[in-house]
Amino acid sequence: MLVLAALLLGPLAACAPEDGSGVQSQKMAAIQSRGKLICGVEGTLPGFSFVEPDGRYSGLDVDVCKAVAAALLGDASKVEYRNLNSSERFAALASGEVDLLSRNTTETLSRDAAGGNGLSFAPTVFYDGQGVMVPVASGIKGLKDLAGKPICVESGTTTELNLADRMRELNVAYTPLKFQTSDQTYAAYLGARCVAVTSDRSQLAGKRSSFPNADAHALLPEVMSKEPLSPASVNSDPAWADALRWSIYALMQAEEWGLTQANVDAKLSEAKANPNLADLRRFLGVEGDFGKQLGLPSDFAFKAIKAVGNYGEMFDRNVGPASKLKLERGINRQWKEGGLIYAPPFR
């Protein structure tokens, strides 16, 4: 009976009162007491999250983890990465095994809804679309040429459903070969078991960059779907979701205002010296209490930018034209340049 009593009382004891910050977040309290952020990433996708030869993680998704760690803990290196496949990712997030999912996850209704996966999505960090990659030598020019052919696809992804929908629309019969991890999927494709592999176009480009003969594979022009890839947290902790959302908006706002990793120190001294720069002073935490409202340190935006640079720098470094992936900014430009990257006002 003592054991029983302990079991019954255990959860009550864990609900300790928060400190006086006014922001109630068990998750943020847990991350702060642990001293590091546990971030779920894909781990095998060049440009997004990939383990470099020296053992360090790099990529756009990884930079999001670093920026959030810098904003919350003041140190971008305090991140523990967990590689998750598409099927594990939501269970890992829901069970609290990871604090944050930064793993090229498409935001959808059923994933967001409380009656579905119950996630809370942060701002989209990459607007993508589903594409199809085929060997150039196969002579396949469009989806209709894939009739009766096996197509490799990773199971448990929106890709799988989009493919089924699109092929049903076109009335094209095909064989979906589903694999649990992206490595298996691309191994089967490179083993020529399927004549095509379908995924987000960014992922296809990323994987192709690691192929031995990248030029022998081409993306079909058709874009099958909208894939807004967004970081996510559980929707049971709104304060943590807000902190996450605004840490990422800060990176986008920084690009809009021309703050970079290199000049943010100078901008901070400038803001401190000049009381007329009210927007910048509030943004960098010189005045106001934006950080406190979110339950973050007042200089969270400064720390995040200092750690990974602004959104444009993150994009260029990991996936942009100068990187191995050679992706154009396209719709991932700032709204002022006609793109979709838009941070709401820091007010």
Add this chain to the structure above:
Amino acid sequence: MGSNLTPPQLRRGGLNGGDNPGLSQPPWWRNRLLIPWLVQALVGFVLLLLVAFLLGNLVRNLTAAGLLLSWRWLGQPAGFDIAESVLPFQAEMPYWRGLLAGLGNTLRAVSCGLIGATVVGTLAGMANFSSNGLLRRLVRVYVELVRNIPLLLQLVFWYFVVFLSLPNGLAALQGPGVVLAKSGLYLAGFHNGLHWVGPQLVNDVWQAPLRLSVEFCALLVGLVVYSGAYIAEVVRGGIASVPAGQWEAASSLGLGWLASIRHVVIPQALPVIVPGLNTQYISLAKNSSLAVAVGYADLYAVAETTLNQTGRAVEVIILLLGTYLVLDLLISALMNALNQFVRIKER
């Protein structure tokens, strides 16, 4: 100490109390009949409380998370395709049809695997007692090699290394009535009634009355080779349990090796072999869920996709657990019946 040696019946006042009306009954806490029952009842009660607490906890937390068990999703359209299926399935059919199709695929792999592994295991087990030293050593190498490598690795080996390096088209391996290509195993069979048709190459694609996908072949070969090694050991143990005198008696009757093992040794070894086989058969059924690693759409693979699309993790896992439990209990019941049948009947 002396009292401990008295037969228990004599000390149970309740039983022989009638013979000694003068003796008073022992108090209830020294009643040897009552106390064990009380202890059992108490333990049972605590166990029930614990289970009730855990279940209540589950339901409470699931309700709080808005995830209370619901089965309505089973009737919704699945929206994904399955590469191959014994039962007909299309994307617009409901989830339960998809899961049923997956179960059909699992049963196909398990039933073929059971037969194959039994044949391989029995032959290899018998070969341990062959007079041919080379054969004996080859069997030892097979058993030791296969038993000591994880099944997942073996499946990945069979699929990615062996089957995916097969040639396609004209270069495929061809035999009378059978063609083995990267796209599958093609077998001759009856077509449109009584026409015996072999595999034919049409537009560089093989066609035949019976086609097995390489995913199925890789899974089947992997399971047969792996379980075959264990069954070989069970068979070897069974045969070794038959006294050497039986072999000598058989040969003194003029029976050859095969006749001795078939008519004298195996009938006596079966009662030892069958319980061991039961364990191996159950393992094989459970191991079939590794099919997802080689892209075969078994129950587990379909359930995983379903779980991802619906977000109904608890329900899907309960379904999976229940199905594999029933499958294994069925195998076990059949094997127990067989065990009764092969038992040595003492006359």
